Amino acid sequence: MRSRRFPATALVVRRAAALTLRAATFVVCAATTLRAQDTEPDRLARLDQNSRITIQILLDSAEAAGLPARALRSIALEGVSKKADSRAIVSAVRQEFTLLRTARATLGPVDPEELTAAAALLRAGAKPAQLASFRVRQKGRSDLQAFTIWADLITRGVPSEDASSAITKLWEDGADDATFVSLWNNVQSDILRGLNPGTALQNRIRETPGRPPATKGPPEGQQENERSE
Amino acid sequence: MNEPKVAILSLTVALLVPAPRGLAAQIVSKFEAGQYSVSDGVLPASTIRLAPTFQFEMPHARISARGSAFLSDQQLQIADGIVSGTFTSPTVYGVRAEMIGNASRAVDERSLGTDQVDVQTRVHVLFRQNGGVWLGGGVARPWRIAVVSSADVTDAGAWAKVGEPTATFGVATLTTTFTNFSFSKIASVHDTSSASLSCSTAAPMVAVSSEMRALLSESTGVSACERQSHFSDLEAALRWEVGALELSAQMGHRFGDSYDVTPDSRRWTSATATIWLTDRVAIIGGGGRQPALPLRGLPARSFGMAGLEIAYSPISKTAVPVSLPHAVLVRNFETRPAANGMQKIIIRVGGVEAVDVMGDFSDWSPLTLTRRGRDLWELALPLSPGMHQINVRVDGGPWMPPPGMPTMRDAFNGEVGLLVVNRDRGSH
Numbered sequence: 001m002r003s004r005r006f007p008a009t010a011l012v013v014r015r016a017a018a019l020t021l022r023a024a025t026f027v028v029c030a031a032t033t034l035r036a037q038d039t040e041p042d043r044l045a046r047l048d049q050n051s052r053i054t055i056q057i058l059l060d061s062a063e064a065a066g067l068p069a070r071a072l073r074s075i076a077l078e079g080v081s082k083k084a085d086s087r088a089i090v091s092a093v094r095q096e097f098t099l100l101r102t103a104r105a106t107l108g109p110v111d112p113e114e115l116t117a118a119a120a121l122l123r124a125g126a127k128p129a130q131l132a133s134f135r136v137r138q139k140g141r142s143d144l145q146a147f148t149i150w151a152d153l154i155t156r157g158v159p160s161e162d163a164s165s166a167i168t169k170l171w172e173d174g175a176d177d178a179t180f181v182s183l184w185n186n187v188q189s190d191i192l193r194g195l196n197p198g199t200a201l202q203n204r205i206r207e208t209p210g211r212p213p214a215t216k217g218p219p220e221g222q223q224e225n226e227r228s229e
Numbered sequence: 230m231n232e233p234k235v236a237i238l239s240l241t242v243a244l245l246v247p248a249p250r251g252l253a254a255q256i257v258s259k260f261e262a263g264q265y266s267v268s269d270g271v272l273p274a275s276t277i278r279l280a281p282t283f284q285f286e287m288p289h290a291r292i293s294a295r296g297s298a299f300l301s302d303q304q305l306q307i308a309d310g311i312v313s314g315t316f317t318s319p320t321v322y323g324v325r326a327e328m329i330g331n332a333s334r335a336v337d338e339r340s341l342g343t344d345q346v347d348v349q350t351r352v353h354v355l356f357r358q359n360g361g362v363w364l365g366g367g368v369a370r371p372w373r374i375a376v377v378s379s380a381d382v383t384d385a386g387a388w389a390k391v392g393e394p395t396a397t398f399g400v401a402t403l404t405t406t407f408t409n410f411s412f413s414k415i416a417s418v419h420d421t422s423s424a425s426l427s428c429s430t431a432a433p434m435v436a437v438s439s440e441m442r443a444l445l446s447e448s449t450g451v452s453a454c455e456r457q458s459h460f461s462d463l464e465a466a467l468r469w470e471v472g473a474l475e476l477s478a479q480m481g482h483r484f485g486d487s488y489d490v491t492p493d494s495r496r497w498t499s500a501t502a503t504i505w506l507t508d509r510v511a512i513i514g515g516g517g518r519q520p521a522l523p524l525r526g527l528p529a530r531s532f533g534m535a536g537l538e539i540a541y542s543p544i545s546k547t548a549v550p551v552s553l554p555h556a557v558l559v560r561n562f563e564t565r566p567a568a569n570g571m572q573k574i575i576i577r578v579g580g581v582e583a584v585d586v587m588g589d590f591s592d593w594s595p596l597t598l599t600r601r602g603r604d605l606w607e608l609a610l611p612l613s614p615g616m617h618q619i620n621v622r623v624d625g626g627p628w629m630p631p632p633g634m635p636t637m638r639d640a641f642n643g644e645v646g647l648l649v650v651n652r653d654r655g656s657h
Contacts, residue, residue, distance in 0.1 A: 078639065081595075092641065113613070
């Protein structure tokens with residue numbers, strides 16, 4: 001027999017190789033099974049039954065109230081993807097529902113994407129009353145960029161009041177998207193250089209001129225988003 | 230020599246053709262050409278070497294083909310070719326399985342050339358993307374080798390990312406590998422120089438192929454039998470990538486008795502430097518010593534090389550077999566309007582094997598970007614107008630907000646990037 005001539009070390013090596021092969025096969029099988037479970041079509045099915053029911057009630061309530069239910073579902077799916085526990089996901093969906101309702105009460109009947117952005121801003125730390133200035137705007141003017149920069153400033157540690165007054169001032173002065181982005185770039189670089197976030201914003205807002213709206217003359221089709229509730 | 234010329238030319242042209250953009254998997258290719266010199270061994274002392282490479286990547290599989298040819302004395306001759314397949318399981322609790330198969334042929338001027346098929350499996354344990362250890366085993370079956378009939382290979386290794394990756398320091402990876410080769414060796418019955426030699430006049434003759442026996446008998450004038458041999462390689466490798474410069478160095482030591490390990494293969498050292506002039510063109514230079522590869526019938530050799538690499542979508546030089554360390558240096562993130570109302574996400578990050586994004590636009594399911602250059606990754610998405618939340622990750626690492634864009638806390642103690650797409654489809 002050929003194996004009789006193998007030294008003991010060679011046999012150990014062969015057994016180790018065989019063992020490794022079996023272990024690898026086991027891991028492949030286990031991982032494939034788990035992977036298959038990962039690709040279930042409805043990822044919300046991973047939640048426990050009570051959580052699923054609660055989320056479904058919130059989705060139905062949002063639709064009944066004319067709020068974008070898709071935003072609520074997105075929050076739930078985000079929680080699933082980020083492996084949050086069921087209670088945290090339900091809590092986040094419930095909070096999002098409240099924020100959407102608050103945003104609409106403040107801004108009026110705006111587009112779903114605008115409402116979702118406003119809700120994100122409220123989640124970042126803005127106060128509902130601070131959104132009031134955005135209730136009135138020129139037709140075709142978008143507040144998405146302003147909301148985005150505002151949310152980021154709060155996240156970076158700028159006091160909510162300071163961020164609110166700076167963004168509101170620029171908005172009322174008719175600043176365009178590029179102005180908001182420029183302000184953000186400047187503040188960010190100052191913060192990275194070690195400046196206090198609030199101070200950085202104060203310094204930069206002084207040197208950021210508000211630009212007139214792109215359309216000249218009296219704002220045509222200025223729309224009032226006032227909503228009777 | 231017409232056939233090799235036509236084959237190499239065809240392969241080269243095919244590799245430089247851009248891959249279809251809609252392809253789910255990625256096709257990457259590169260073409261190396263340069264001067265290659267050896268002081269000993271089977272290659273001519275100085276050659277022009279051409280080395281086209283082709284690679285097809287999927288999330289859990291990679292198939293690659295590589296060949297090389299050298300031009301010497303106005304003759305273009307194929308030097309070697311290899312087709313490899315690597316399959317990795319999903320990572321579960323930091324553990325994954327890897328299976329690697331290779332089929333290769335090495336050709337030289339002095340022998341008929343050798344063929345080899347080898348299969349290896351590994352269990353790889355990853356430590357938070359900063360390091361890992363693996364243990365594996367497999368078999369190799371060479372053909373047309375005068376002295377080896379088969380081999381069992383056991384290997385173990387560890388790798389670690391050295392230091393914190395920064396824009397100045399870059400990414401360095403240190404790898405240590407221990408590989409044990411245990412193989413059946415065809416030997417002369419009169420060769421008794423090794424204590425472990427099991428071939429003696431008393432030992433039964435084994436089924437050595439008649440070709441091999443004839444070859445051995447012709448050279449030594451004696452009959453042949455089979456004995457068991459083994460040697461082990463311990464190798465340390467360092468790979469350092471900073472900016473446009475990539476450095477790699479290896480040094481190793483071979484353990485084994487003198488019958489199996491020749492003195493010129495006891496120790497080896499080599500180093501290579503690559504300087505990327507653009508995303509797709511690089512200068513390569515290096516040299517050192519390579520140990521003998523008894524399983525392939527190749528002797529030890531010293532070499533020096535200098536060349537140019539042209540890549541359509543360059544293949545990363547994997548410091549660690551199968552797995553790369555995770556670089557968190559996403560250098561740049563931007564979006565641009567693309568055709569058909571789509572938005573193209575463009576990310577620049579080097580030294581990684583996979584880049585994913587997810588956000589509300591994908592219902593928070595990961596989407597894999599396609600590599601378009603050495604450190605360029607792209608993905609076209611139908612982003613609707615509005616504020617989108619987005620995360621990015623490299624090599625299955627943690628989800629992070631993309632750099633250079635506004636961010637906010639998400640609802641789950643993480644952070645997301647905020648991407649605005651206006652109604653005119655411009656994005657900020």
